[in-house]
Amino acid sequence: MKEKEEIRPLSEQVALVTGANRGIGWAIASSLLAAGVRVAFGCRTGAPALLDKIRGLPGGNLGEAVVLDLSDPASIEAAVDEVLHRWGRVDILVNNAGIVRDKLLVRMDEADFREVIDVNLTGPFRMVKAILRPMMKQRYGRIVSISSVVGSTGNAGQANYAASKGGIEAFSKSVALEVASRGITVNVVAPGFIETDMTAGLPESVTSGVLERIPVRRFGKAEEIAHAVRFLVDPAGGYVTGAVIPVNGGLYMP
Numbered sequence: 001m002k003e004k005e006e007i008r009p010l011s012e013q014v015a016l017v018t019g020a021n022r023g024i025g026w027a028i029a030s031s032l033l034a035a036g037v038r039v040a041f042g043c044r045t046g047a048p049a050l051l052d053k054i055r056g057l058p059g060g061n062l063g064e065a066v067v068l069d070l071s072d073p074a075s076i077e078a079a080v081d082e083v084l085h086r087w088g089r090v091d092i093l094v095n096n097a098g099i100v101r102d103k104l105l106v107r108m109d110e111a112d113f114r115e116v117i118d119v120n121l122t123g124p125f126r127m128v129k130a131i132l133r134p135m136m137k138q139r140y141g142r143i144v145s146i147s148s149v150v151g152s153t154g155n156a157g158q159a160n161y162a163a164s165k166g167g168i169e170a171f172s173k174s175v176a177l178e179v180a181s182r183g184i185t186v187n188v189v190a191p192g193f194i195e196t197d198m199t200a201g202l203p204e205s206v207t208s209g210v211l212e213r214i215p216v217r218r219f220g221k222a223e224e225i226a227h228a229v230r231f232l233v234d235p236a237g238g239y240v241t242g243a244v245i246p247v248n249g250g251l252y253m254p
Helices: 025-036 047-055 073-087 110-138 157-183 204-213 222-233
Strands: 012-016 039-044 063-067 094-095 141-146 184-191 244-247
Touching: 012 073, 025 094, 025 222, 039 047, 039 073, 047 063, 047 222, 063 073, 073 110, 094 110, 094 222, 110 141, 110 157, 110 184, 141 157, 141 204, 141 222, 157 184, 157 244, 184 222, 222 244
Parallel strands: 012 039, 012 094, 039 063, 094 141, 141 184, 184 244
Antiparallel strands: none
16 A cells, blocks of 8 residues: 655645635635745636735745636646646645625526536536546645535525535535545535625625624624634644534524
């Protein structure tokens, strides 16, 4: 039997984060960069501007902007190849990118449903499949996908989004069982309401109603999601796999 490769410290690891140009993805990628990880910031568009932002961060020379469209298998293959060519390995994958197409089901057409599922669920499937062979070869890896509290609770007007997030949780548990013996962990972080551009645009009446349901009486911060991800990708986190970590201020307790 081939012996497991010696686990490298975070400062010698390589990460690929999807949807890393803003919000939660930017916070996650920046947090890993601050820990000394070489980070590929995935973005669908705007790579030159993103690279300028990365270079302005402490340790920004360790980061790179990578064009990555989760709806395009060729784009995923090219992005993974680019990271492997640049750094020779991928130790960490964070599936963060996602979209919403919110409508009540009676008004939702099939295109709205398919597009959300394709990006939010099939996209991570494509990413994980593309990254597994290099991780299995090195007998080490950390995969974390960002879900949502609505994957467990559901939400009116988000049947497509909730289905995609519930699906990524079940998908991750299944993959965790398949690759645990290869030193690869597969976990999920499920945020509640987080301060992002999306929540900033909510009407005050909606915000007040949501806050009344959150025991800690505030929205979370993107950095708090990044902290949970940072725990799961740490080399010391190897005994945690197949887990769904809720970060929602007590809004939902599984």
